[in-house]
Amino acid sequence: MGIEIPFDVATIAGPEVGGVAPPEVIGSYISSAKRPLLVVGSELLRDEFFIDIAIELGKKGIPIAATGHSIRGFVEKGYTENIYYYNLHELTNCLRDPNWEGLDGAGNYDFVIFYGIIYYYASQMLSCLKNFATEPLMRTVSIDRYYHPNARMSFTNIMPRMEEEYKAMLKEFVSSTKR
Amino acid sequence: MEEIKKGGLVDLFDLKNVDIHIGEIVDEGEEEEEWEPMGPHPMPRMATLRDWDFKLLNRYKPFYAPVCDMCCLCTYGKCDLSGNKKGACGIKMDAQQGRMVLLACLVGCSAHCGHGRHLLHDMINKFGRNVPIDFGPEVDIEAPLTRLVCGIKPKTIGDYEQVFSYVEEQIVQLTDALHTGQEGSYMDFESKALHMGMLDSLNKEAADIIQIACYKMPTSLPGGGPDVPLVDVGIGTMNTDNAVIIVIGHNVPPAADIGVYLTENDLEDKVDLGGICCTSIDTTRVYHKAKVTAALGRQLRVLRAGIADVVVIDEQCIRADVLELCQRVHSPMIATNDKAMHGLVDRTDDDPDKIVDDLVSGRVPGVIILEPDQVGEVAVRTALEMDKKRRSLKFILSDDEFKYYVNDCVLCGSCTLACPNGLYIGEANKSAAAGNIKPLADLFDICVGCGRCEQVCKKHIPIVDMMTKAAYPQLKEEKGRMRVGRGPIWDSEIRVVGAPIVLGTIPGIIAPIGCGNYPNGTKDAWLIVKEFAERNYIVTLTGCMAIDCALWKDEDGKTLYEKHHGGFDGGGVLNIGSCVSNAHIHDAAIKVASIFAGRPLRGNYEEIADYILSRVGACGVAWGAMSQKAASIATGFNRLGVPAVVGPHGVKYRRAFMSRPDIKEDWKLIDASDGSDVYVEPGPQDLLVACETVEEALPMMAKLCFRPSDTDRGRSVKLTHYIDLNLKYLHTYPSDWHLFVRAASDLPIATRNELLKKLEDERDWKIDWKKKRIEEGPIRAYNPSFNPTNLERLIRGKK
Numbered sequence A: 001m002g003i004e005i006p007f008d009v010a011t012i013a014g015p016e017v018g019g020v021a022p023p024e025v026i027g028s029y030i031s032s033a034k035r036p037l038l039v040v041g042s043e044l045l046r047d048e049f050f051i052d053i054a055i056e057l058g059k060k061g062i063p064i065a066a067t068g069h070s071i072r073g074f075v076e077k078g079y080t081e082n083i084y085y086y087n088l089h090e091l092t093n094c095l096r097d098p099n100w101e102g103l104d105g106a107g108n109y110d111f112v113i114f115y116g117i118i119y120y121y122a123s124q125m126l127s128c129l130k131n132f133a134t135e136p137l138m139r140t141v142s143i144d145r146y147y148h149p150n151a152r153m154s155f156t157n158i159m160p161r162m163e164e165e166y167k168a169m170l171k172e173f174v175s176s177t178k179r
Numbered sequence B: 001m002e003e004i005k006k007g008g009l010v011d012l013f014d015l016k017n018v019d020i021h022i023g024e025i026v027d028e029g030e031e032e033e034e035w036e037p038m039g040p041h042p043m044p045r046m047a048t049l050r051d052w053d054f055k056l057l058n059r060y061k062p063f064y065a066p067v068c069d070m071c072c073l074c075t076y077g078k079c080d081l082s083g084n085k086k087g088a089c090g091i092k093m094d095a096q097q098g099r100m101v102l103l104a105c106l107v108g109c110s111a112h113c114g115h116g117r118h119l120l121h122d123m124i125n126k127f128g129r130n131v132p133i134d135f136g137p138e139v140d141i142e143a144p145l146t147r148l149v150c151g152i153k154p155k156t157i158g159d160y161e162q163v164f165s166y167v168e169e170q171i172v173q174l175t176d177a178l179h180t181g182q183e184g185s186y187m188d189f190e191s192k193a194l195h196m197g198m199l200d201s202l203n204k205e206a207a208d209i210i211q212i213a214c215y216k217m218p219t220s221l222p223g224g225g226p227d228v229p230l231v232d233v234g235i236g237t238m239n240t241d242n243a244v245i246i247v248i249g250h251n252v253p254p255a256a257d258i259g260v261y262l263t264e265n266d267l268e269d270k271v272d273l274g275g276i277c278c279t280s281i282d283t284t285r286v287y288h289k290a291k292v293t294a295a296l297g298r299q300l301r302v303l304r305a306g307i308a309d310v311v312v313i314d315e316q317c318i319r320a321d322v323l324e325l326c327q328r329v330h331s332p333m334i335a336t337n338d339k340a341m342h343g344l345v346d347r348t349d350d351d352p353d354k355i356v357d358d359l360v361s362g363r364v365p366g367v368i369i370l371e372p373d374q375v376g377e378v379a380v381r382t383a384l385e386m387d388k389k390r391r392s393l394k395f396i397l398s399d400d401e402f403k404y405y406v407n408d409c410v411l412c413g414s415c416t417l418a419c420p421n422g423l424y425i426g427e428a429n430k431s432a433a434a435g436n437i438k439p440l441a442d443l444f445d446i447c448v449g450c451g452r453c454e455q456v457c458k459k460h461i462p463i464v465d466m467m468t469k470a471a472y473p474q475l476k477e478e479k480g481r482m483r484v485g486r487g488p489i490w491d492s493e494i495r496v497v498g499a500p501i502v503l504g505t506i507p508g509i510i511a512p513i514g515c516g517n518y519p520n521g522t523k524d525a526w527l528i529v530k531e532f533a534e535r536n537y538i539v540t541l542t543g544c545m546a547i548d549c550a551l552w553k554d555e556d557g558k559t560l561y562e563k564h565h566g567g568f569d570g571g572g573v574l575n576i577g578s579c580v581s582n583a584h585i586h587d588a589a590i591k592v593a594s595i596f597a598g599r600p601l602r603g604n605y606e607e608i609a610d611y612i613l614s615r616v617g618a619c620g621v622a623w624g625a626m627s628q629k630a631a632s633i634a635t636g637f638n639r640l641g642v643p644a645v646v647g648p649h650g651v652k653y654r655r656a657f658m659s660r661p662d663i664k665e666d667w668k669l670i671d672a673s674d675g676s677d678v679y680v681e682p683g684p685q686d687l688l689v690a691c692e693t694v695e696e697a698l699p700m701m702a703k704l705c706f707r708p709s710d711t712d713r714g715r716s717v718k719l720t721h722y723i724d725l726n727l728k729y730l731h732t733y734p735s736d737w738h739l740f741v742r743a744a745s746d747l748p749i750a751t752r753n754e755l756l757k758k759l760e761d762e763r764d765w766k767i768d769w770k771k772k773r774i775e776e777g778p779i780r781a782y783n784p785s786f787n788p789t790n791l792e793r794l795i796r797g798k799k
C-alpha cells in the first residue's frame, strides 16, 4: 500500500485512513468476504464498459445496490437479477445497522464495494460506515478512480488521460475477485 | 403599577391593571385583544417540545457521516473519535456530530436573528415602532409562525422586539449546551437543533414581515401575489453602457436607498442596479428596475468580470476576499453592515463629497457606511464617476492570453484535486489548446466559483477567468426573467387549495430553496421546477434556486416564470422571495392546518406540526445547500413536519433524518377518532435525505409527498407521478410503490389493471378480479375517516 493525496485534497478525516491498493489485492481481499455487496452510482453511466464490469461482478454472485440513477444502465442492458435500486443515503442508513435484513432478507453484509459514486458523497458514506458500522466490523473498499481515505482500501487517483489503464485495472480486479 | 414587595417577590394578587407578558409588561389599556385562546406551548423553551422532537427522532433516527473524525474544541484535545470512540470529556462521536449540527444551526439561526434584529433597529429608526403589519384584504393571518411559536399576534413592527428577545435568549441557552461538559446525548443535541431550526423559521418570518411592512413590498394589494411583475435576471441583462452598481448579501435597506436615490434623481436609465444573492431579490421587491445579476455561485465571476463600477455589500454569503476582488478590477467597495467590515474605515456621517472623492481617486479601496440612508448617494455618485474612469478597462482575457494559458497547462491535475466538484480542468484546457473550447465553456456552469483551483496551479493559470472567457458568448446572452418575490401566500388561496392539498389531488408543494452549491450546474434547478410545475404540483421558490431556475428557457424562449402562473395553486411557479421569505412556505403549511382544518394556532406548535407531518404533502429541496443557514432552515422545516431533499454536497452537513420502512413499529400512528393504533405506510419516508443526481431526486421528491391522510383519489394522483418519474428518470418501477397501495382505488385508473397484475405476480397479493379489489397484501386498508396523529392527547374518543 502506498500513500496518496485524497481526490478532494482536504478529505482527511483523522488518524484512521485507508490505504491505496492495486486491483489484485482488493480483489483477493473481497474474496474473503462472506456477504459482499456492490454499491454502484451514477458515474458508471459515463461508459458502458463500467456497467459491464458491475454486471460481471454481479454474475459472480455479488448483489448490486444501484444508487443515484445508475439502475438505468442495467435496465437498458436487460440485467435485472440480484440488483436493487436504493438511495445511497438510505442504504448506508441500513448498512450501519447490524440487524438490517439486507436486500434479500438474509441479513446485513460484511463487505461493501463502492463503485461509480460521486467522490464526496461516497466519501461521507464511507465515513459513516468507518465510524459506526464497527460491531461487527464492516469492511469497505472503493474501486473508483479516486483515493478514498475513508475506505479501507481504494485505488490511487486516476486522471482521465489514464482511462485505459483504469479500465485494465478494473478487469484485473474482476478476474482476481473469486467467489 | 404597585411596587414590588415581599423581598422582591411579586404577589400576583396585589397587581392590578397589569398583564404579564414574557419580556415586557403591558398596561391594561394596551392589552392584547383575546384573538384566540392560548395554546399549550407559547414561547417554548429548549425542552418544551422535546417529546415532539423525540417522536420525530425515534422514527427518523439521526444518521451521521462525520466530515472530521476529531474534535479540537478544548485543550484536552485533539481527540480521535473514530469508530464512535469517546473524547477526553466523555463525548462519543455520535453526540459530537449532533453537537456540530447544533453548532451549524446556531450559526444559521443567529444569522437570521441578527439580520432581523438589525433590520428592526434600522426600520424603527426610520419609520418608528408603529408601522402596521397589514398585508391587504386577502391575508388575515399575517404572521402564522409568530402566532404559533410565540402566541403573539403582531400588529406593528415594534411588536417584534419581544419576539427577538425571546429568540435571543433561547439562542444563548442553546449555545451554552454546546460547551464542553454539557449535553452528552446525540438525541438531545438533535432536539436542540430542531429547536434552533424552529427559532430560525421564526426569525425569517419576522425579518420578512418587517421589511414587507416598512418597504411596502408586494402583499395582497393590487400588483401583488400572483400578479407581481417580472424582472430581468442574468449577467447578460446588465447594461454595461450604464454605470453599474452590484449589491451583495441579504439585508435590503442600503440597496433600497440606492433605488430611492436613483428614482429621486432621475437616474434610473443611467445607472443599472444589479445584485447577487438575496439582497438582489429583495431589491426587486422595492425597486422594480433593479436586476438580479446572478445567484451566489456566480459571485466570484461577476466580480472578476469587472462589470461593477461600485460594489455594495451588506451581510451573509459575501466572499471573504470580496475587497481583494474589487481592488483587482478597480471597483470601489462600500460595506454597510458591522458584521462584514473587511478592515475598512468607518465613514458613516462623513461628508458624501469627501467619501466619493476618496473612492473615485482610489485613495481608499472602500469605505464603511453603517447608516443605510447614507449609502444611496455615495454609491450612485461614485458609480457614475467610476463608470467614466473604468470604461476603457477590460477584464475578460484577450484571445492571446487565453491561448497562452491553455498551452501552458501541463495537465498536472492539481486543480482537479482542489476542486469541490472534481472538475477535469486540465483536460478542458488541452481541448481548448487543440481548438475546441466547448469543454472549458461547459465547465463554467458546473463550477461553483470557489477559486480553490487557481491557488494550486503552479503555472498560475487564471482558471476561473479561463472558463469565463470560454463561456463569454453564452454569458452575454444569459437573459432570464423572474417574478418579483411575492411574500405571503394569501388566506384566500389557502381556502381554495387547502382541501386538494390535504386530500392529495394537488399532489404536493415542492419548495426549491437555498444556495447554489450544485453538483452539476444551475440547469438542475430549472428541471426540478419544470418537472413538478408541469405535473400540477405547487412550486414555491426562494433564494438562489429562485434565481438559477430563471436562467434557463424552453424552446419558445420562455422561462418557467413566464410559462406558469404565479398563484398558490396547482401548476404555479411562485418566487416567494429571499431566504427569509421562505418562512411563508412554513406559513402556507401552517395556514392549511389553521384555515382548512380549523386547528388552533396560538402557542400550539406541536399539534400543527403533527398535522403537517401527516397531512400536508410538502417537500423542500435545497439542491445546492451550502451555508449554515441552509442547515438551520432545513432543520426548521423538519421540526414542522416538512421533509427536505438535498443535493450530494448536502451529505457534508453530517446528519440526515431517515426512517426505516422495514421497521414496522416505527410506523405506528394513532387514529385520533378512536385512539386505535394504525400501522401505516412510510409517508413521508425521510425528513432529510441526499440524492446523488437530479434524476434520482425527482422521484424522491414525489415520494416524500405521500401522507397517511391521502384520500384514494389523491393517493392515485401521487402514485401516478411517483411511478411515472421513476420510469422516466430511473427507467424502472420503484421497488417500493406497493407500500403506498391501500386499496385498488389508490391505483391510477388508466393503469389500474396493469398495476393490480404486478401486485399479484410480483408481490403475491390476493386480488379479487371480479370486484377489482385487493383482498390481501397492503400494510393497511384504506379508511377514508382515518384521522392520523402522533399525539395521544389529540385522541377524541376511546374505542
Ligand code: SF4
Binding pocket: B071, B072, B073, B074, B075, B076, B077, B078, B079, B086, B087, B088, B089, B090, B091, B180
Ligand atoms: S470537547 Fe471533548 S472531544 Fe472535544 S477536544 Fe475537548 S475533550 Fe476532546
Ligand code: SF4
Binding pocket: B415, B418, B419, B420, B421, B422, B423, B425, B446, B447, B448, B449, B450, B451, B452, B453, B454, B463, B464
Ligand atoms: S472555481 Fe470552479 S473549477 Fe475552480 S475549484 Fe472552484 S468549482 Fe472547481
Ligand code: SF4
Binding pocket: B408, B409, B410, B411, B412, B413, B414, B415, B416, B425, B426, B427, B429, B456, B457, B458, B459, B460, B461, B463
Ligand atoms: S493546476 Fe494548472 S497546470 Fe495543472 S492541470 Fe490545472 S490548470 Fe493545468
